[in-house]
Amino acid sequence: MNDTARSQYWENRYQERDIPWDLNQPAPAFASFLDSPQSPKPGETAVLGCGTGNDALLFAQRGFTVTGFDFAPGAIASARDRAREMNVQAEFLQRDIFTLAPEFPEKFDYLVEHTCFCAILPEQRDRYVEIARSLLKPQGLLIGIFFTHSRPDGPPFGTTPEEIYTYFQPAFDILSFASAEASIPRRKGEEHFGLLQRV
Numbered sequence: 249m250n251d252t253a254r255s256q257y258w259e260n261r262y263q264e265r266d267i268p269w270d271l272n273q274p275a276p277a278f279a280s281f282l283d284s285p286q287s288p289k290p291g292e293t294a295v296l297g298c299g300t301g302n303d304a305l306l307f308a309q310r311g312f313t314v315t316g317f318d319f320a321p322g323a324i325a326s327a328r329d330r331a332r333e334m335n336v337q338a339e340f341l342q343r344d345i346f347t348l349a350p351e352f353p354e355k356f357d358y359l360v361e362h363t364c365f366c367a368i369l370p371e372q373r374d375r376y377v378e379i380a381r382s383l384l385k386p387q388g389l390l391i392g393i394f395f396t397h398s399r400p401d402g403p404p405f406g407t408t409p410e411e412i413y414t415y416f417q418p419a420f421d422i423l424s425f426a427s428a429e430a431s432i433p434r435r436k437g438e439e440h441f442g443l444l445q446r447v
């Protein structure tokens with residue numbers, strides 16, 4: 249499958265409203281992180297593979313300056329509609345995340361990852377880490393929920409904590425990485441929440 253076919257695959261899913269991954273709410277692990285004393289001060293934030301904007305809109309509501317990226321036009325249209333309906337300020341741009349580096353070099357204080365890493369092909373993961381590193385300012389923080397299921401095939405392609413350490417070090421310091429305490433019931437025990445700081 250080439251890049252165009254891949255984006256068309258996701259766009260078809262949005263057009264057919266076949267989007268079982270869409271929680272229609274922010275991921276609980278992000279909400280509890282932002283409610284905690286560890287919540288970082290707001291800054292420039294990118295949400296990769298933002299879908300219909302559930303997580304992007306949460307960060308925007310908490311004062312972060314948010315840009316959501318997704319290559320499916322249907323996802324971007326829905327995210328913009330929801331931002332308007334909720335009267336929340338956030339930008340949503342139709343982009344392939346693998347093309348972002350020249351446009352946004354070291355632009356962001358934070359990257360938000362939730363079910364994008366598991367949506368790309370496993371062989372694209374090294375490129376994902378490189379893109380994440382190049383979008384973040386030095387010491388910028390990747391705030392991520394990783395789908396650590398062990399079912400074969402995908403998407404969603406599962407990963408393991410060991411793989412995350414292998415992929416992201418040495419470009420990132422793994423500040424914390426643990427089984428997510430807050431998950432929706434059907435993802436309980438299959439998500440890890442991590443804070444990864446760009447070196």
Ligand SMILES: C[S@@+](CC[C@H](N)C(=O)[O-])C[C@H]1O[C@@H](n2cnc3c(N)ncnc32)[C@H](O)[C@@H]1O
Binds near residue numbers: 259343364367
């Ligand atoms: C499983 S969905 C998750 C969407 C959203 N994060 C959520 O939790 O609802 C994966 C998303 O990543 C997007 N995506 C996959 N590969 C992408 C790429 N290379 N560039 C931009 N978006 C991508 C898809 O269009 C889709 O919206």
